[in-house]
Amino acid sequence: MDKKECKKVDEKNEYQKIEGKLYNYYRYKNEIGKLKATMENMEKHIKEIEDRIKNAHNYINLDVDIASVCIGERVQTSSNGTSYFERQLEHEVTKLQHEKIDKIKRLYKMDRRIRDMEGLICEMDYYLSPLDLEDKKLIELRYRYKKNFSAMAIEMNMSSSTTHRRKDKIISNLYT
Secondary structure, X not given: OOHHHHXXXXXXXXXXXXXXXXXXXXXHHHHHHHHHHHHXXXXXXXXXXXXXXXXXXXXXXXXXXXXXXXXXXXXXXXXXXXXXXXXXHHHHHHHHHHHHHHHHHHHHHHHHHHHHHHHHXXXXXXXXXXXXXXXXHHHHHHHHOOOOHHHHHHHXXXXXXXXXXXXXXXXXXXXX
């Protein structure tokens, strides 16, 4: 492969990366709102779990019927000195703590994902800001609404080949 062919391959790869970023740019703008709403809901769930942990003694149901059947002359003892209620309470609190930890982990993952998305959005805003309104509209039609060149041409009052050339020119200017 000579230098010209290598340069063409590099340009093609760069072109595809820019197109991928543009598709992600518009997708991420929609996704971020949903993720933030999910995070707010999850934070509310974490607070509810914390409240349930604080008041776990109110949520424990003792199976009194089962325990009363076994009552006789024998005294019930445990090897570690804890009562049935204490074991149940400990078990319920442990389950709630695990649930809380899982939700916090998911919350951090979502937060990291949102930061990554916002990074790409900020980068693409920077690159798209110098474009004129017509170029921005063309990019939006192609990458946000995923229109084909015929539909773009009709909406932009251009020929299909002109929209294709113009899009290629815009993309090539974005990475140079």
